[in-house]
Ligand SMILES: O=C(O)CCC(=O)C(=O)O
């Protein structure tokens with residue numbers, strides 16, 4: 001995909017680092033369990049979510065927003081150091097991420113085209129880490145509609161979406177269930193690091 005501000009770092013996390021990262025995330029998820037997000041219109045999203053950091057991104061009947069607390073009321077756990085390392089190495093941004101959103105895709109999960117625009121500072125990129133099964137990622141335009149381009153993201157890949165790519169519509173059409181052995185039950189985890197305020 002040739003788009004200014006969109007960079008894929010294939011296999012940035014080694015197989016060993018990916019396993020360590022999954023162990024880190026298991027710790028996070030015991031403190032902040034995955035939940036089923038509901039859109040403001042009342043539809044269940046097919047991914048399950050949680051977060052680490054000062055803020056998590058949540059959605060329910062009241063709307064999309066960043067929140068300092070999990071839907072069950074607790075604060076979010078700290079962002080694992082291994083995740084922060086990717087930000088320091090690749091984000092090229094003087095600010096620290098305030099949210100590590102965790103999306104868990106089971107066999108039939110997908111994510112419709114959307115913009116990430118609930119953050120205050122669009123000069124900072126969104127950094128995305130893929131773990132587990134391959135995902136067909138689609139990138140569109142700053143407005144809905146028009147031509148899109150797709151790319152398969154694999155376990156260990158890190159994507160930086162900044163500059164011209166920061167406010168483009170994007171989504172995940174599907175995962176290739178069982179394509180990776182990283183997660184014992186299959187599926188995919190995506191982490192996105194965001195500067196929120
Ligand atoms: O799962 C992905 O690769 C993308 C996730 C995403 O776009 C988001 O969480 O806003």
Ligand SMILES: [Fe+2]
Pocket residue numbers: 114115116170
């Ligand atoms: Fe997004």
